[in-house]
Amino acid sequence: GAVVSQHPSWVICKSGTSVKIECRSLDFQATTMFWYRQFPKQSLMLMATSNEGSKATYEQGVEKDKFLINHASLTLSTLTVTSAHPEDSSFYICSARDLALMNTEAFFGQGTRLTVV
Amino acid sequence: QKEVEQDPGPLSVPEGAIVSLNCTYSNSAFQYFMWYRQYSRKGPELLMYTYSSGNKEDGRFTAQVDKSSKYISLFIRDSQPSDSATYLCAMTGGGGNKLTFGTGTQLKVEL
Numbered sequence: 135g136a137v138v139s140q141h142p143s144w145v146i147c148k149s150g151t152s153v154k155i156e157c158r159s160l161d162f163q164a165t166t167m168f169w170y171r172q173f174p175k176q177s178l179m180l181m182a183t184s185n186e187g188s189k190a191t192y193e194q195g196v197e198k199d200k201f202l203i204n205h206a207s208l209t210l211s212t213l214t215v216t217s218a219h220p221e222d223s224s225f226y227i228c229s230a231r232d233l234a235l236m237n238t239e240a241f242f243g244q245g246t247r248l249t250v251v
Numbered sequence: 252q253k254e255v256e257q258d259p260g261p262l263s264v265p266e267g268a269i270v271s272l273n274c275t276y277s278n279s280a281f282q283y284f285m286w287y288r289q290y291s292r293k294g295p296e297l298l299m300y301t302y303s304s305g306n307k308e309d310g311r312f313t314a315q316v317d318k319s320s321k322y323i324s325l326f327i328r329d330s331q332p333s334d335s336a337t338y339l340c341a342m343t344g345g346g347g348n349k350l351t352f353g354t355g356t357q358l359k360v361e362l
């Protein structure tokens with residue numbers, strides 16, 4: 135299957151700082167990327183949908199000024215957690231689909247474990 | 252009522268058993284169905300992808316979709332300890348591009 139690379143796999147940061155997470159599709163062009171958040175023993179919670187060259191669409195309750203998403207190319211999307219606080223500590227996962235092929239399966243990155251201290 | 256219902260488990264089976272994992276859903280617009288396996292602290296890994304009703308087999312894994320009953324299943328034959336993970340069902344319709352996930356079923360295959 136297609137490969138989606140997410141970096142870093144884990145990060146620890148101080149409260150008040152910003153953290154950037156990268157998501158790259160390695161062998162296909164991802165017209166759409168999705169960012170999820172996952173709490174322990176819970177399912178994936180969609181945060182936002184990122185379309186290449188346009189603004190991201192955020193789910194209800196997700197602060198777009200806090201979780202900045204940029205999808206500057208067909209192979210790269212970034213999520214920046216701004217002014218991080220301990221409650222932002224979580225597992226963040228991206229996924230990518232090539233919707234030019236019409237509703238194909240989604241492939242996921244390895245996830246990033248963020249700990250804010 | 253959630254759009255997708257999945258028993259969270261945990262489900263514990265002996266090595267070699269046949270495992271049956273299931274999801275039910277309420278949105279009749281869903282046409283594409285996926286099963287993902289997620290190990291602890293890792294991203295989900297796509298196992299099976301099916302379109303509309305029917306069966307699909309890949310090695311020890313068989314996915315079934317019954318759209319009339321709004322019910323999907325994943326069967327794992329000859330289960331191994333390495334199959335111990337959380338299994339997530341996911342689905343999407345033709346009109347949108349978001350995946351709707353089940354809560355995941357935690358599976359443990361014991362020696």
